[in-house]
Amino acid sequence: MNSTPLSNRFYIGIFGKCNSGKSSLINAITNQQIATISNKKGTTTDPVFKAMEIPKIGPCVFVDTPGFDDTEENLGEKRTRKSHEILEYVNAAIFVLEKPDVIDKKEKEFLEKIKQKEIPLILVINKKDIDSDKKLNFKFLENYIFVEVSAKTKENINSLIDLISKNFNEEETNKNMISDLINPLDVVVLVIVIDESSPKDRLILPQQQLIYEILKKGGICYVVKNTEYEEFLKNLNIKPKLIVIDSQIFSKIFKTIDDDIPITSFSILLARKKGILDYAIKGVKMLEKLKNKDKILIVESCTHKKKSCDITCVKIPRWILEYTKKEIEFEFKTGDDFPSENELKKYRLVIHCGGCMTTAKKIQNKFKICLKQNVAATNHGILIAYLNGVLEKSISFFK
Numbered sequence: 469m470n471s472t473p474l475s476n477r478f479y480i481g482i483f484g485k486c487n488s489g490k491s492s493l494i495n496a497i498t499n500q501q502i503a504t505i506s507n508k509k510g511t512t513t514d515p516v517f518k519a520m521e522i523p524k525i526g527p528c529v530f531v532d533t534p535g536f537d538d539t540e541e542n543l544g545e546k547r548t549r550k551s552h553e554i555l556e557y558v559n560a561a562i563f564v565l566e567k568p569d570v571i572d573k574k575e576k577e578f579l580e581k582i583k584q585k586e587i588p589l590i591l592v593i594n595k596k597d598i599d600s601d602k603k604l605n606f607k608f609l610e611n612y613i614f615v616e617v618s619a620k621t622k623e624n625i626n627s628l629i630d631l632i633s634k635n636f637n638e639e640e641t642n643k644n645m646i647s648d649l650i651n652p653l654d655v656v657v658l659v660i661v662i663d664e665s666s667p668k669d670r671l672i673l674p675q676q677q678l679i680y681e682i683l684k685k686g687g688i689c690y691v692v693k694n695t696e697y698e699e700f701l702k703n704l705n706i707k708p709k710l711i712v713i714d715s716q717i718f719s720k721i722f723k724t725i726d727d728d729i730p731i732t733s734f735s736i737l738l739a740r741k742k743g744i745l746d747y748a749i750k751g752v753k754m755l756e757k758l759k760n761k762d763k764i765l766i767v768e769s770c771t772h773k774k775k776s777c778d779i780t781c782v783k784i785p786r787w788i789l790e791y792t793k794k795e796i797e798f799e800f801k802t803g804d805d806f807p808s809e810n811e812l813k814k815y816r817l818v819i820h821c822g823g824c825m826t827t828a829k830k831i832q833n834k835f836k837i838c839l840k841q842n843v844a845a846t847n848h849g850i851l852i853a854y855l856n857g858v859l860e861k862s863i864s865f866f867k
């Protein structure tokens with residue numbers, strides 16, 4: 469499981485007030501002493517991640533969080549903010565309560581926030597060993613999936629794992645690239661670029677994932693480099709169901725492929741897998757409405773590599789200036805440094821990278837914030853296809 473790419477793991481955040489037993493619970497679930505346990509408030513400052521395989525879900529990462537009610541001087545506010553930040557990217561949440569009969573304002577607010585974000589949730593009522601006769605007929609529990617456990621004695625921890633396995637389903641956030649659109653024995657041709665900026669000795673993650681999806685579906689996959697594809701296609705005596713190419717060779721390859729063969733790019737497929745394709749297609753049309761002095765935000769999930777920086781910081785701004793012929797201002801962000809809802813309002817368009825190394829949930833949340841603030845958003849692949857005038861053809865396969 470350690471070789472599962474981080475972006476493909478399922479993140480489960482453990483939230484709750486200080487001392488409710490979050491760190492003890494993560495230890496009980498994963499059966500190891502990893503998170504620091506203490507009866508002193510606010511022991512967990514930075515999130516602790518623990519990977520574990522859960523039946524029906526696969527590789528999961530449990531994220532221990534600081535209590536969101538931390539009031540300790542200096543560190544308290546930072547810890548509270550951390551819990552809210554973690555909520556931005558988890559796929560599911562476990563909320564630990566000690567006394568469900570006295571749920572307070574902060575707990576209610578946090579639960580409300582989880583609900584608003586539509587994050588699947590299980591309530592865990594902890595410390596069953598202290599008061600095993602706790603009455604649990606409180607009205608508010610009717611709206612939740614919950615289980616009573618003791619992190620200390622491990623009572624009902626297996627029931628909790630069963631609930632996680634049954635109720636937290638990754639499919640919603642981790643969609644297909646194309647396996648729902650192809651049939652066994654369909655032929656898909658992948659045209660990839662291998663140059664000095666490619667990773668040493670391996671294909672990039674979206675290429676690996678796509679090959680796996682095609683093979684798993686029973687399809688046939690040809691992989692060819694951009695320097696050989698013309699010769700290869702000339703000699704291929706079956707019509708491919710689809711050709712998938714690297715965005716950087718879009719303009720060159722499109723002219724040489726017959727109109728009746730569907731063609732798309734790895735990053736467009738990635739946008740589909742991350743669940744943002746439709747919004748990104750709508751968002752890119754904002755290029756037509758831009759005026760002088762408008763601001764565009766360009767976001768990359770990784771903190772940085774030379775090649776992507778060249779595309780992000782140099783090529784994309786240049787292409788946009790050439791296309792729009794307007795005096796556009798560009799700003800750049802990397803990693804998890806995404807603007808708050810208020811700050812976002814100053815941008816007319818957000819352009820996100822393909823997000824191959826990040827979770828669908830994280831990207832979807834960024835797009836959701838844009839949607840909420842009425843800010844257009846798109847991704848690199850859609851933008852490049854649009855600027856090359858080939859977007860419609862690149863998405864025709866999905867219609």
Ligand SMILES: Nc1nc2c(ncn2[C@@H]2O[C@H](COP(=O)(O)OP(=O)(O)O)[C@@H](O)[C@H]2O)c(=O)[nH]1
Nearest residue numbers: 487488489490491492505506507595618619620
């Ligand atoms: N009796 C009992 N004590 C618990 C249980 N779970 C946690 N504790 C205790 O509650 C205190 C706070 O636990 P901790 O896991 O650090 O809470 P956190 O702040 O939410 O991470 C510690 O003294 C734990 O030993 C439980 O199920 N039963």
Ligand code: SF4
Nearest residue numbers: 770821822823824825
């Ligand atoms: S596309 Fe984004 S997530 Fe993938 S390597 Fe580049 S910066 Fe990282």
Ligand SMILES: [Mg+2]
Nearest residue numbers: 490491511512
């Ligand atoms: Mg803790």
